[in-house]
Amino acid sequence: MAAPPTKPPRAVKHPKETSGLLMSVIRTLSASESNEQRDREKAKLEKEYKRSDQRLDELVSVHDKDLTQVMQLFGKLSMRVTSSREKIHAVKENLQACKMLLRCRRDELKKLWLEGVEHKHVLQLLEEIDQLREVPARFATFLSRKHYLHATQLLVSALALGEGNLDGVEALREVRTDLQAKKQQLHLKLMEELSRHIYVHSTQEVVSLRRQGSGRENLLNSPFQRAGELRSSARGPTKARRALLDVNSPLPNSQSPRQGLPALDLNNIQEDVDTEDPEANSEHFMAILVQCLALLNKLPDAVETIKVEMQTELLAIISRTTQQIRDEAVTNTQIQQDPSMARQQPLLELLQTVFEQFRRVAAAHATVLQSLSHAADKYRVEIRLYEMADVWSKVQAVLQLLLTDYLDIQNTAADSHQAPAAFSEPTSDISAFFTRRKPARQKRTPLFKFDYSSHALSINSYLKEHGKEHPERGRRARERSLVCPPDPRNITFVFIPLMRFIEEVESAVGSRPCTLNAFLADYVKEVFLGRHHSLVVRSIETATKAPDAWRATTSPDQMRCLGLSRPLLQSTVTVERCIRDLHELMQALPAYAEHFLSIICNILRSYRETCQAAYRGTVQPDSEDKRVCSAAWLKDEDISRFIKSLPNWTDLQRQKHRHQQRRPLRREETTEEESPEDIRQRNVREAEILASNLGEGGINAHEILSDVGQLRGLAQLQESMEWFASSVQLFATHLPRGDSSSPVVHVGPNGIPALPEAAVQALDQLAMEFEELANTCLLVLHLEVRVQCFHYLLPRTHALTSSTVDSQEPDPKVLELSRVLIGIDEAMNSCLQPRKSKYIFEGLGHLIAKILISSAQYMERIDDAGIQKMCRNIFALQQTLTNITMAREIALDHARHYFELFYLTPEEILSNVLEKGPQFSELEYMNAFQLLQRSQPDSDYGAINVHLGRLSDILGEVGVTV
Template sequence: MVYTSTGSSRRSASSGKSMAGVGRAGFIRDPSGLLMSIIRTLASSKDGHQREYEKERLEEAFGENDEKLDELVADNYEELAVSIKQFGKIGDRISDSRQRIKRVKESLQQCKSLLYCRQDELRKLWIEGVEHKKVLFLLGQIELVKEAPQAIDGFLRKKHYLHATELLRQTLQALSGELMKVEALQDIRNELISKKLTMHDGFINELHRQIYTNSINSKKKENRSMEGSKVKVERRSSTDEDGGIGKFDDRVLQLEQLDLDPNEDPFKLMTVLVESLARLQRIPEMIEATKTRMDRHINALITHTTVEVTDLAFHDENKESENPKRLLQLLTSLFDKFHCIVAAHSHVLSVLREVVSEVKPPIVLYDIEAVWAKIQSVIEMLLHEYLDADNVAASSQQLGFSEGGSLSSHFARKKVSRQRVAKLFRFDGSSHAISMNNYLREQRAQRRTHSIGGGTSPLLDHALSTQKVCKPNPRNITVIFGPLKKFISEIETGSAYSSGKKCPLHDYITDYVQDVFIRQIQYELKKDFDAAMKVTDPLKLSADQSTLKSLGSYRSLLQSTVVADQCMWFLYDLTCSLDSYHDHFLTMACSLLQEYKEMSIQSYRGVVQPESEDQQIVSASWVRDADVNDMLRNLDNWKVAYGGKAQNLHSVDDNFTQEARFFLEKFGDESLGKNSLVEDHSDLKAIASLHESLEWMTSRLHKFISSIKKYAPPDTMQMLQNLAQDYKRMSEICLLCLHIELRLLCFYHLAPMFKNNSYDIRGVDSMEHDFQITKLTKDIASVDENLSGALQQEKYNYIFEGLGHQTAAILIHGAKHIKRISPSGVKKMCRNVFTLQQSLTNITSSRESHLDEARQYYEMMYLMPDDLQAQVVEQGVRYQTENYVEALNLLHRSKPGSGNEQTQSARVQRLRAIVTEQTFKKEHADEMQRLYEI
């Protein structure tokens, strides 16, 4: 608001005082308060000046209010004019209405007086109207009753079961009431009563079809939990009057919408069927039929699913009837269907609980645990058949497996009782049966292709209902155990089993695996082991090439090793497939590997430890010698044999020389008998095959150990690692035995060639090499023939390389046993060396230079005793001091007139001094050469 300057100055002069009831803008807030304030002010004023001042203030305030009122009127003139005009019209209408109400009251009073005069006539007319209305209602009801059977049939054809039920109930109620005495409706009444008596059977059949068929094929399974809540409305008693036939309550109208297809939602249709049976008061019959027919429906479901799987398998490229994956496909399909069936039963039970909640006396319902129990019993029968439990259990009992005792006892030889008599004839594989089965499959396939619902003829389905998706076999459990275990867990979770309690199917599978399947596996492993190990000579029975190719191995492996490996990995597959029982299978694997180790040791001892007490294979005894083992394992050629690298070629050559000297010192001048060696060289091949097999088995066992880490406990892992070490040690023992055996063979043939022998040859016919050389070359060639295909190249080289060093050492060492030697004898000895060198060169493809040294050693026998010292100075030291001394002694024995014993002793001392001096010079030169290179 706008204030005047005069008013503002005056309010300033009044030191902020204001009149009571007057606001800052000068408006009167409360007239009564203002008036009382003015009266108090005037009454308390002492002079006229104060009264004049109050008067001026009032005049000023009224003046401001007049100005503001004029301004507001000017600003809102049009709205104010319209409001006044409308107010005037409203006032006129109110006055007009009062006049008309007054006239109506007068008219009503007049009508009341007139009606009172005609009261009897009006009552008569009202009674006649009521009678005519009732007659018309009854005639309408009669028309509806006449149309009811046809309408009910129409509802049933369209699967609007609740409408049909409610219409039937209403019609029968009407026929039992006011229309009872209408004789013309008696036939209709009898027809509807007959429908009521039989309709519930159709509803029950349809409910079962929805539970066991449509609930599986429906695409709206995921919305089943929501549908129950959507159809819940306030329930009304089925006996309430709805005002006549054909008038349905809200629950009927919401459960069944006539413009929708009931087949689109089977769960809603189940609700409709249960509600319909409740209105027909047939819930007890429905519950009893559901419990009675459950077994039959589930068996029919299994039969139809089996037919589907066999039809799909018929068109598959892999038509092997033993394929267990078909059983897995069957069970997977059945598990999905069983879940749908259980969900359908759960929905039906929820509707039943709602329906029977108000029924007196209460009706006893079945529970979902009964459904799971029936499903489990049917699955048990199915598994019992496909796992061949009866035949396997009977065979395991005949085999006499006992729960007590060690697991290794299952691999011991036992007397097998008579097997069950097998069927002599089967006709399911005949040409007639095959052609008929193919024809029936084609017929079903055509029906499924050309029909919307995919339904097939029950007769055609029954024709193949006795067929199996695969042959019964206890090993089928390995394929189905994982999905079966998951299904069992879902059952126990859904059924809310208490802690520690298991479902019957879980107990059945546990009993089958522990009491039947594991026994059968033990029997099969025992039979395979008996076939591979309990033969005449298991070390000479090698695996065929196709088996080796499948294993990716190019080495010669024993059949027993391949069988042991297959059994080990078969148990690994069982461990992975039946992971709940991995302890059983890993224990069996440990027992199996331990058994095979013992059998391998026995087979090895059968070769190297003959039954005769006076016969002892020297190589086998040397292998057990710690000194021999340590010496051979520390050499570079041993490292090279196992994939290592030598320091240089000179180190390998030095190792061969060191090894030859070691064997020469250990053997000494002893003589070997024929029984001290392995006579049959095929036995050496058997040892070589055992070595390769055990080494390959060691690598396979390490792979097995790394694969079972997540299953095996620490003690089992430690046991398997110990077995792997035992296999490795046994394979090394076999290789060392071969290595030593071949060198002892050289001692056996060459040592007798020198003892008490004289090479003082005079005739020309005696220049051919010795027969011992011939025998040795033949034996070496025979050993090479047996070992060439049985060993890897590195191991083969380890056996044969160094033989030249060993034979050269034996030949040089044998010089001290020769009585005398002539130039012709030297030639003969050189021929011996050449023959050996040629034979070994053909095997090792190397020059065998150490045999050249042996030949040069005997060529020194052409010299005179004094010339030997000069040759050592000229050519350097090539042999050991004792070899030079023995050569000098042989020259003295072979050349008469060389001097007496004193002369010989002096020459020996001189020769020792020369060899020592030359050796020192050579070592000094080598040392200076190394320093120069550095």
């Protein structure tokens, strides 16, 4: 078994000792007096000496190896130091020898050194010349691959070589000239590429999407549906719009096609020569182009070129888009078949596509401005950059040129019309437009000029380029290059999209005035509104002054389009069409909705006065004392209120409202069937009231409307006014109402902003006035038929029948009344709806029966021939009314039974009353007894009193009065 390894002895640490102990012992020995003391000290010293010797041995044994190594190293170092000293000494001796030799051959060495430097410089120049010779080929390669940064750096370095060390080399003069030419070519190429990326490459996505049809539905939506967006976008500028104005801020993805690409780092613009498509990242590529221009020291020229060519490039965008839309319109059969779409759809597509392209162009300009600003700071170039506001200013100028063509401003301005002084004044009197006036000589003064506008020079140059020297030829040339014919009404299609784009521009330019907004506002106010107002006035004036203005001349096509069953007055249709056109303008130009509403109210007020004048001209032809009886009755509020409270009128109004709820503007042909008893109960009261008021004194000829044409005119006026009132009421119902003092602008579903409550109420009031005039005309017709019955059946000067006349023929007055009723019925059927004709003739049998029965009191006498005559009259009238109302007039049977009483004696009459009950009223029986008494040649006046007394007693016993 092996013994465990022994550990080396550990060195014993002793306290640090000094020579103080030895000296202390020596002093003690010197000072000791006895030997014993010395011996003790000596022994002590020896002991310490042994201890020290022992310690020394221990230390030597412990550090023996280290000491050996130190000694060996010391020996080696000593030998090396000695050798080095010897070498240094030798070098010194050699240097001294070299120094002596150099002093001897100084000139010869200097000459060789100079020759070496010279040869090195020549070699460098030759190398630079070789580099210059390779520049064209490398430059062409970089250009072909569109590595413009490498090409620019190569060209700049080559120019620096040619203008530096090689400046004096005559053989390189052509090379330097060629490089200068290449520099100019590169500058032009860089500007061309920059312009292409700003105006063409940035808009390619919009053009390609339009070709594919993406988003076309949005382009073709009616501008009325976008009116809500027009106001919602006015809440404030978005981040995207603010970014277009801020040069140093990154563009939003919505304004740039570089979605999904890394952010652009202008501090580290590098060009990758290995990439296949250097233009994949357009923003990075434009930044490279700007850096190349900075390297060429062409930044100021580039900025000026961009500013000068900006408007031309924007016009080129419009031209390209126009040509593309024109080419597509040729093959679009739907547009070819619809003339309205042929004008509206291409123009809307053009505007929307141009707007989107202009947004992309503005975003590209923002990127270029960032790069220009960074390059100017990097290369310390003093330059004044253009601003985004300048870009939007050019965009506005170009759009003004575009609108100048499509709105036909130049020709519209030369039209011979004068705008009203204040369109928006609701109190302006335009009734003069409906009255005959002396034609005034028109002044041919343009209302709209661009001579002093901010963009006059641009427009003048544009018109000059397009043939201003030959205006007619230039106009035809511009029309051929447009997507639709120029027309001032094109503003109705483009106003809302333009206002949306104007809001974006205003948000982008900030505090700067928006010239496009001012241009559009000036055009609408000073040209379009005035022109349209004049056209409306001229149209209404022509319609109201035309010979057939107050005749129902509605064509079948118009009736079918309007859903009519009866023709209307041409003036009413014209005015309604003008109102509908103004309503469409309110939707198309919502900013001027209140103005159009005021025009509508003024037109309605004037037309109301015209219609009322036409009504008064019919019922009051000459003077107040010749007013017809029916109209005079209606002037009395009590009588008018009474007639409107009768059941037949309330039933007619109830049917009218029910029909309007079903179809607000379509006329109903059907009528509701009622029982004869209901009809009798509804008309008995009216007959009694009319008989009690008109039965005394008779009706003169001048108190009736004997001309059927006048009655037809009233019927046409009534039908037109009722239809027109419904149309106006429906229009007013759909208008949004609001408080004008409220800061919040509410928008209705049709795109019209909330209008003042007072203005809409005024429109409601006008609709009610037209409806009231229609009701008045219908009531006049209703009363006129009844008044004429009194005129023909109850004359003042003679009895209705006479025994001397042939009893086989009806009375001439009855025949004339039948002829008049038939003529009136024919006129009413051609002009009025069946329910209105029914109202006019319904209950007429009760009234005629009442008149005939009451005529007994005016007869001097009656005999059998007279009774037969009256029955013949009643039969003729009954047959006439049956043909008119298509129902048997039972009331005339009652009248015939009354005259058959005259075949009986008073006693027989009283017996029948006692047996069967009273069939007539007490007054009618009294009139019968009196006529029988007058018809007796030797009548006894005492007997009549007896008969009347018995009649009173019998009726009192029966307790029934008919």
